[in-house]
Amino acid sequence: MRLLRGQGPRGVALGVLGFLMLAVSVAVSADLVVGSRDTARRIDETQALIEADPRTLGQVQRELLRLELLLRERARPADVRLGEQFVTQRVRESALPKQRDVLGSQALVQEAQEVEDRWLTQVRPYVRESLGKGDRAADARLAAIEGISRLEEDYNTLAAAGEINRRQQAAAASETTADMLWDMRRMLVLLSLLFIAGIAFTVIGAWLLVRTNRHRLSALRNLEELNEELTFYSRVVQATDSALVATDRMGHVTWVNEAFERTTGYRLDEIRGRRAADFLTGETTSREVLRQIDEAGARGLPIRTELAQYTADGEEFWVSLDLSPLHSDAGELEGFFGVLTDITERHEAEELLTAARQAAEASAQEKAGFLATMSHEIRTPLNAVLGLTDLLLLTELDEEQRDYTETAHQSGNHLLALVNDVLDYSALEAGRLEYANQPFSMAQLLDETLTMFVANAEAKGIELRLRQSPDVPPALRGDAMRLRQVLVNVVGNAMKFTEQGSVSVDCDLVGSPWGHRLEVVLRVTDTGIGIPRWRIPDLFRSFVRGDASSTRQYGGTGLGLAISRRLVEAMGGTIDLESEVGVGTTVTIRMVHDRVEEEPPPVPRAAQAVLDHSERRVLVAEDDVVNQKVVVRMLGRIGIVPTVVENGREAVEAVRTGAFDTILMDVEMPVMDGLRAVRLIRDTDLPVQPWIVALTANALSGDRDRFLAAGMDDYVSKPVTLDALSGALDRSRVGHVAG
Incomplete structure (x- = not known):
C-alpha cells in the first residue's frame, strides 16, 4: 500500500487495476479448472452414448x-x-x-x-x-x-x-x-x-x-x-431386433450392436478387426452372393441380398443383408454399414411352399398321365363298340335287333361323352385348353348345333326352334369350336330334361349393330322339369346335378355346366341360369365378339360332298385286331380295300415298297410308334408324299397340335365313326388337290 501511495493517483489506480485484474485472472483460472472437470464429465457422457443402443x-x-x-x-x-x-x-x-x-x-x-x-x-x-x-x-x-x-x-x-x-x-x-x-x-x-x-x-x-x-x-x-x-x-439401435454392423473400407468389423451379438453369438471384442465373411459363412452360404458382395464393396456401391449365415455355435440362419457405403464429407469411402434382418422363418416357409408346389406339379403330371392312359385305354374298346354298332346299323336288321343295336350304340356314345367331359374338366383345371380367335359364322354354328338334336327332338315329340336377330353380323371373330361345345352341353341338357313342349334357341345383339365390339346374347329355353331356386347356385360346380332322382333317371356326370361356365368365362363371357320347377329353364350366354368385315371363307365344295374313293390306295397302321376289323369294314363300306400293317416299322417298309396316297396311322404301337414312323416316311424320298391321318385314342388337349407338328396332315380321334372317317378321306383328297 505504501508503494501504491507513492505512485500518486495514477499509480494507485494502476495498482488497484492490476490487483483487480490478477484477482479476476485467478477467478477465471478457477472457473477454467471447474469447466475442465465439467468438460471431462461431458466427454464421459458422450462416450457412454456412443456405446449405448437406443430402443424405440x-x-x-x-x-x-x-x-x-x-x-x-x-x-x-x-x-x-x-x-x-x-x-x-x-x-x-x-x-x-x-x-x-x-x-x-x-x-x-x-x-x-x-x-x-x-x-x-x-x-x-x-x-x-x-x-x-x-x-x-x-x-x-x-x-x-x-x-x-x-x-x-x-x-x-x-x-x-x-x-x-x-x-x-x-x-x-x-x-x-x-x-x-x-x-x-x-x-x-x-x-x-x-x-x-x-x-x-x-x-x-x-x-x-x-x-x-x-x-x-x-x-x-x-x-x-x-x-x-x-x-x-x-435407444433406437438398442431396441431394434435387426443386427447392425459397421466395417472399415476393407470390410473389417469396427462395431456391432447388441442384436448382432444376440443373433450370432459373437461379441464385439472377439470379432473386431475380422472380416464378417471369415466367421459368419458356412457350407450352404452362396459363393455367388459372396462374390457379388465383394464386387459391390470394391466399387463402393450399396447392395441388398439374402444369404445363409452361421452362429458361433454353428447353427444356420438366413438374413436379408442391406449393405450401404459410408463416405466422408470429402466424398471418400470410409467404410460400410450393414443391417442384417433374420428371415429364417420366411426362408423356411418359402422352402415348404416350393416343396408343396413341386409335389403339386408332380401330382398334376401323374394325374395327366393317368388321364391320358385311361382315355387311350377306354377309347380303344369304345372304337370297336361304336364302330361295329355303327356298321351293324347299316345292315338289314329286324325291329328287335335294331332296337338292341341302337341302344348299345347310344350307350357307347353316352360313355364317350362322359369320358370327354372328364378330359375337358381336367384340361380346364390344369389350364391347358387353348382358345382360337378366328372368323366364324354364328348362323352356321347355330344351324349345325341344332341339327345334331333334330332326330332326338323328333323321337321325343319336342319342338326344336331357332331364332336369330337380323342385326347379328354374318361373320364374327372368336372360338367357334368352344362355343359349339358350350351350346351342345346347354342344348343337350335342355333336351334331356324336357319330355314335352319345346326347346328354343334365341340369338340377339345388345347395343348398336355398327360397332366393332359386339355383345351377342344366346338364350336356350326349355319347358322341362325345372330346377329348385335353392339348387341353382350349385349347378355350376363340378359333379353337381339337380337331385338324386334326376340323376338316376337322366344320368350324367354333373360336369356339363361346370365346363360350360369355365369355357365361357375363359373367352370373356358370362353364363347364367334361371329356372322354375314345372315351368322350365332358361340359360343365358353373353359373349363379346369382334366384327369381321369379310365373311368366313366357304368350305371347299369338294369337302362338302362324299367323294368316290374306290380307287384310293389306303394303308392302315393299327396293332389292335378289333380296331383293324372296324377300320377295314368302314373303309369297305365306301369302296376301299386297304392294306393293313401292325406297327410303324411295317408301315415304313410298306410305303417304301408300294405307292399309297393315304395312311391311317395309329400313334401307340409296338416295335415302332406312329410318330417315329411318320418322321421316317417324311424323310424318305418319294415321288409324292402320302396324306397321313392320325387315327388314335390320344384325345387330350394339345394332342392334335402335337401330332400335326410331328408331320401328320390330319387328326381323327377314336372311337371313329363312318362319317368321321369319310370326312378325313374327303379332306385328304382336297389336300392332295391343293398340294
Missing part, C-alpha cells in the same frame, strides 16, 4: 414382423386383429410430437409421422380387409404382407440413418471437445505469461479468458444438443 423403432419392427407372420400363416382373425392393434399403438407412439425431445430432429419426427400415415391409410385397411373371405380377402392379405414388408424396410432405413447420425454427431462432439481442450491449454499458457509479463498482459489474458469462457459455454450447449440426439439414436 425396434418395438415397431418386432410388431410388424409378428403381424406379417400371422398373415402369412393365415392365423386366426382374433390374433391378426390383436397384432394390428399392437402395431398401431407402437407406430403412433414412435410419431408423437413429444418425441421431438428424444429424436432431436424435426426431420426424423416428420419421417416417423409419414410412416405412421402410410400404416394407417394404406396398410392397415388391407389387414382388416384380409379378415374376410373370398378372393378379395386373399388379395388384401397379399397386399397387406407387401405393405408391411415395405414398412419394415422404412424402419430399417430409419434405424440405419439414426446410427449414421449418431456416429457423425459423436465425431463432431469429439472434435468440439478437442478444440475446447486446446483453447484451455492456450489460456493456461497465456495466464502464465500474464503473471510473468505484468499487469499489461493481465488485461489481455483476462479478455482472452472471457472470450474462451463464452466459446466453452457455446460448445457445451452444442454438446448438450448432440447428447440429446445421441440418446435417441442409442
Whole structure:
C-alpha cells in the first residue's frame, strides 16, 4: 500500500487495476479448472452414448414382423386383429410430437409421422380387409404382407440413418471437445505469461479468458444438443431386433450392436478387426452372393441380398443383408454399414411352399398321365363298340335287333361323352385348353348345333326352334369350336330334361349393330322339369346335378355346366341360369365378339360332298385286331380295300415298297410308334408324299397340335365313326388337290 501511495493517483489506480485484474485472472483460472472437470464429465457422457443402443423403432419392427407372420400363416382373425392393434399403438407412439425431445430432429419426427400415415391409410385397411373371405380377402392379405414388408424396410432405413447420425454427431462432439481442450491449454499458457509479463498482459489474458469462457459455454450447449440426439439414436439401435454392423473400407468389423451379438453369438471384442465373411459363412452360404458382395464393396456401391449365415455355435440362419457405403464429407469411402434382418422363418416357409408346389406339379403330371392312359385305354374298346354298332346299323336288321343295336350304340356314345367331359374338366383345371380367335359364322354354328338334336327332338315329340336377330353380323371373330361345345352341353341338357313342349334357341345383339365390339346374347329355353331356386347356385360346380332322382333317371356326370361356365368365362363371357320347377329353364350366354368385315371363307365344295374313293390306295397302321376289323369294314363300306400293317416299322417298309396316297396311322404301337414312323416316311424320298391321318385314342388337349407338328396332315380321334372317317378321306383328297 505504501508503494501504491507513492505512485500518486495514477499509480494507485494502476495498482488497484492490476490487483483487480490478477484477482479476476485467478477467478477465471478457477472457473477454467471447474469447466475442465465439467468438460471431462461431458466427454464421459458422450462416450457412454456412443456405446449405448437406443430402443424405440425396434418395438415397431418386432410388431410388424409378428403381424406379417400371422398373415402369412393365415392365423386366426382374433390374433391378426390383436397384432394390428399392437402395431398401431407402437407406430403412433414412435410419431408423437413429444418425441421431438428424444429424436432431436424435426426431420426424423416428420419421417416417423409419414410412416405412421402410410400404416394407417394404406396398410392397415388391407389387414382388416384380409379378415374376410373370398378372393378379395386373399388379395388384401397379399397386399397387406407387401405393405408391411415395405414398412419394415422404412424402419430399417430409419434405424440405419439414426446410427449414421449418431456416429457423425459423436465425431463432431469429439472434435468440439478437442478444440475446447486446446483453447484451455492456450489460456493456461497465456495466464502464465500474464503473471510473468505484468499487469499489461493481465488485461489481455483476462479478455482472452472471457472470450474462451463464452466459446466453452457455446460448445457445451452444442454438446448438450448432440447428447440429446445421441440418446435417441442409442435407444433406437438398442431396441431394434435387426443386427447392425459397421466395417472399415476393407470390410473389417469396427462395431456391432447388441442384436448382432444376440443373433450370432459373437461379441464385439472377439470379432473386431475380422472380416464378417471369415466367421459368419458356412457350407450352404452362396459363393455367388459372396462374390457379388465383394464386387459391390470394391466399387463402393450399396447392395441388398439374402444369404445363409452361421452362429458361433454353428447353427444356420438366413438374413436379408442391406449393405450401404459410408463416405466422408470429402466424398471418400470410409467404410460400410450393414443391417442384417433374420428371415429364417420366411426362408423356411418359402422352402415348404416350393416343396408343396413341386409335389403339386408332380401330382398334376401323374394325374395327366393317368388321364391320358385311361382315355387311350377306354377309347380303344369304345372304337370297336361304336364302330361295329355303327356298321351293324347299316345292315338289314329286324325291329328287335335294331332296337338292341341302337341302344348299345347310344350307350357307347353316352360313355364317350362322359369320358370327354372328364378330359375337358381336367384340361380346364390344369389350364391347358387353348382358345382360337378366328372368323366364324354364328348362323352356321347355330344351324349345325341344332341339327345334331333334330332326330332326338323328333323321337321325343319336342319342338326344336331357332331364332336369330337380323342385326347379328354374318361373320364374327372368336372360338367357334368352344362355343359349339358350350351350346351342345346347354342344348343337350335342355333336351334331356324336357319330355314335352319345346326347346328354343334365341340369338340377339345388345347395343348398336355398327360397332366393332359386339355383345351377342344366346338364350336356350326349355319347358322341362325345372330346377329348385335353392339348387341353382350349385349347378355350376363340378359333379353337381339337380337331385338324386334326376340323376338316376337322366344320368350324367354333373360336369356339363361346370365346363360350360369355365369355357365361357375363359373367352370373356358370362353364363347364367334361371329356372322354375314345372315351368322350365332358361340359360343365358353373353359373349363379346369382334366384327369381321369379310365373311368366313366357304368350305371347299369338294369337302362338302362324299367323294368316290374306290380307287384310293389306303394303308392302315393299327396293332389292335378289333380296331383293324372296324377300320377295314368302314373303309369297305365306301369302296376301299386297304392294306393293313401292325406297327410303324411295317408301315415304313410298306410305303417304301408300294405307292399309297393315304395312311391311317395309329400313334401307340409296338416295335415302332406312329410318330417315329411318320418322321421316317417324311424323310424318305418319294415321288409324292402320302396324306397321313392320325387315327388314335390320344384325345387330350394339345394332342392334335402335337401330332400335326410331328408331320401328320390330319387328326381323327377314336372311337371313329363312318362319317368321321369319310370326312378325313374327303379332306385328304382336297389336300392332295391343293398340294
